[in-house]
Every structure is written in C-alpha cells, then in structure tokens.
Amino acid sequence: MADAVAVIFQQRRCRRRKVPIRRVFNARISSIVVRDLDFVSRYRLDRVLFQNLLETVGQTLEKTYRGGHTIPPDTQVLVGLRCLAKGAFFSEVADTHGVSRSSVCRIIHGFVDAVIYNVDNIKFPVQRDDQMSVKRGFYRKCKFPNIVGAVDGTLVPILAPTANEESFVCRKGFHAINCQAVASSDLRFIDIVAKWPGSSHDAGVFDNSVLKDYLEADLEAVLLGDSGYPLRRYLITPILHPSNENEERYNRRHKTAREVVERAFGVLKSRFR
Structure with a gap:
C-alpha cells in the first residue's frame, strides 16, 4: 500500500x-x-x-x-x-x-x-495614347466611338460588421460591399471603388466617385453603363423601351460592349473564390 x-x-x-x-x-x-x-x-x-x-x-x-x-x-x-x-x-x-x-x-x-x-496595375487611362488603345478595342467590338470602359457594380459578401450593420445588408439579403469597377474591352480592370456598403445603389456609388469628376472634365471619354445608371454625356445607357429597329440594334451593340465588365467579374470570382 x-x-x-x-x-x-x-x-x-x-x-x-x-x-x-x-x-x-x-x-x-x-x-x-x-x-x-x-x-x-x-x-x-x-x-x-x-x-x-x-x-x-x-x-x-x-x-x-x-x-x-x-x-x-x-x-x-x-x-x-x-x-x-x-x-x-x-x-x-x-x-x-x-x-x-x-x-x-x-x-x-x-x-x-x-x-x-x-502591385499597382489598376490605372484609368488618362494619357491620350492609352485612351486611344482602349477606345479602339471598344470600337472594334461595338462600333461606338470614344468608349474608355464599361462600368458596373458587384456585391462582395462580408461578415456582419459591428458598426452600421444594417447598411451593409444588400438587396439579396446578405452583408456585402458594393464594389464598383470599370473594365476595358480585354477584361482588364482600370478603376475600382470598394468602400461602399451593400445597400448603396450603383448610381450613388458612381456619383460619389472621383471617376465621375474626371469624366465631367474630359470631353472625349465615355463609359457604358446598364439601366441602373443615369444617362449623361459621359455615360451612355441602353434604351429601356426600344420602338424601332435602330434602337434595338443600338441596345444589342450596347449589351455586347458592356458585358465585358460582367465577364471580368465572373473571371475574378471564379479564379479567387
């Protein structure tokens, strides 16, 4: 024992x-x-x-x-x-x-x-030579002159933040950041704004961006946007209710050119989950 x-x-x-x-x-x-x-x-x-x-x-x-x-x-x-x-x-x-x-x-x-x-490779083409290269790409694609990019927003899911949680709930019901991007005809991102909560409207994000101020001062730079954006001299949108063949043809070419930003989002999200 x-x-x-x-x-x-x-x-x-x-x-x-x-x-x-x-x-x-x-x-x-x-x-x-x-x-x-x-x-x-x-x-x-x-x-x-x-x-x-x-x-x-x-x-x-x-x-x-x-x-x-x-x-x-x-x-x-x-x-x-x-x-x-x-x-x-x-x-x-x-x-x-x-x-x-x-x-x-x-x-x-x-x-x-x-x-x-x-890595500093997201740059908006402000030099004339750079702009002409982008414009030629869009002109070959849709026959629209002076197009320097297609703009759109995408929702990036995030964890619920502790501050202003309700403002980050997007229209689809989850917490997200509304990320605005501009893409060139070869699917390259040339401008990014990734700071607005998911409840923000695409047009509101664009109106509060530095890009809008630049486009207002540049008389030869035009963006393509969907129907969620307002029609302006530097931002052309599709015709909501086309009434003739010319307007329908315009919408088809507009869609063909603007889809580059949607494809760029698809490539990004499929590559980096």
Missing part, C-alpha cells in the same frame, strides 16, 4: 512540474515541388505569373517569426494564393503547406497588404 501511494504521489508531482514543450516545425512546401499540372488548379496562377508576383512582393514578405524560424516568401505567396483561390479553412491550408494555423492567419494578412502596396 505504501508503494502504491508513493507511485501516485510521484505521478502527481510530475504532472505539476512544468516541462518545456519542444516546438516541432513541419516540412515547408515550396513552389518547385508542385507539378505544373497542379499549379494552376491549386493557386489559380501559372508558374510564370507566380514568379512575377513573387519578385514583386517577395522583399515585403521577408519576415522572421517567433523563434527565428523563417517562412520563405515563396511559401507565403503559395499560402496567400491558396486562401484566396479556394476560400479554404486555415487548418487545411496549414496542413497542406507545412505551417501552423496561426501562421496562416498572419501570412494571409501580410500577403494581401504586400499585394496592395506593391
């Missing part, structure tokens, strides 16, 4: 003793180990675009985490792209890439910030 009591006492004393836990680092995945066949399906970019992105944001992502165990920039880019492409759980992304779940949380925020501050 005395021996049994001594064993129990010893076990309790060991449990109370603080034994340092040794950190275990998993094997990190690298871009070179992913097959070309799987790269696009996993990360929504081919290897060439990935290398270009890595060169652009790599220096910003060079960071040493606690314990001095550095997560390489290429692994951080892979983790960030995987989260944006698949919308996967952090635990799944962590297991796939050999990092911890808390590291995934830090990486995704750092990756997005690095992209915002280093």
Whole structure:
C-alpha cells in the first residue's frame, strides 16, 4: 500500500512540474515541388505569373517569426494564393503547406497588404495614347466611338460588421460591399471603388466617385453603363423601351460592349473564390 501511494504521489508531482514543450516545425512546401499540372488548379496562377508576383512582393514578405524560424516568401505567396483561390479553412491550408494555423492567419494578412502596396496595375487611362488603345478595342467590338470602359457594380459578401450593420445588408439579403469597377474591352480592370456598403445603389456609388469628376472634365471619354445608371454625356445607357429597329440594334451593340465588365467579374470570382 505504501508503494502504491508513493507511485501516485510521484505521478502527481510530475504532472505539476512544468516541462518545456519542444516546438516541432513541419516540412515547408515550396513552389518547385508542385507539378505544373497542379499549379494552376491549386493557386489559380501559372508558374510564370507566380514568379512575377513573387519578385514583386517577395522583399515585403521577408519576415522572421517567433523563434527565428523563417517562412520563405515563396511559401507565403503559395499560402496567400491558396486562401484566396479556394476560400479554404486555415487548418487545411496549414496542413497542406507545412505551417501552423496561426501562421496562416498572419501570412494571409501580410500577403494581401504586400499585394496592395506593391502591385499597382489598376490605372484609368488618362494619357491620350492609352485612351486611344482602349477606345479602339471598344470600337472594334461595338462600333461606338470614344468608349474608355464599361462600368458596373458587384456585391462582395462580408461578415456582419459591428458598426452600421444594417447598411451593409444588400438587396439579396446578405452583408456585402458594393464594389464598383470599370473594365476595358480585354477584361482588364482600370478603376475600382470598394468602400461602399451593400445597400448603396450603383448610381450613388458612381456619383460619389472621383471617376465621375474626371469624366465631367474630359470631353472625349465615355463609359457604358446598364439601366441602373443615369444617362449623361459621359455615360451612355441602353434604351429601356426600344420602338424601332435602330434602337434595338443600338441596345444589342450596347449589351455586347458592356458585358465585358460582367465577364471580368465572373473571371475574378471564379479564379479567387
């Protein structure tokens, strides 16, 4: 009996003793180990675009985490792209890439910030040469002159905010941001406004944008918009009730040209879930 009591006492004393836990680092995945066949399906970019992105944001992502165990920039880019492409759980992304779940949380925020501050490829064509290139693309598509872009809004779902929660509920019943974008004829975004709550009307977002002020001053730049936008000198919309063949033909060509922004939204949302 005395021996049994001594064993129990010893076990309790060991449990109370603080034994340092040794950190275990998993094997990190690298871009070179992913097959070309799987790269696009996993990360929504081919290897060439990935290398270009890595060169652009790599220096910003060079960071040493606690314990001095550095997560390489290429692994951080892979983790960030995987989260944006698949919308996967952090635990799944962590297991796939050999990092911890808390590291995934830090990486995704750092990756997005690095992209915002280093990738500057959304620019409205203000130079005449740039405008002419965009205008020629739309003219070949719909025979409309002076068109520099097609404008539309899309709803991006978000978690319910703590402040002004009701204003972010969109017409479809979920919390969202009404993101306005202008696309060129080759599906490139050339202007983005992503700060208005989901209950905002597309026309209201446009009226409060800097783009509207620019178009009012430029006499040779015109946008295409759907019937939700007001008809103006610099913003042409479809005819609601066409009464003859000419008006119907105008609406068909207008739709053909304006659908580029809807297709651009579709490509964006299908690539980055």
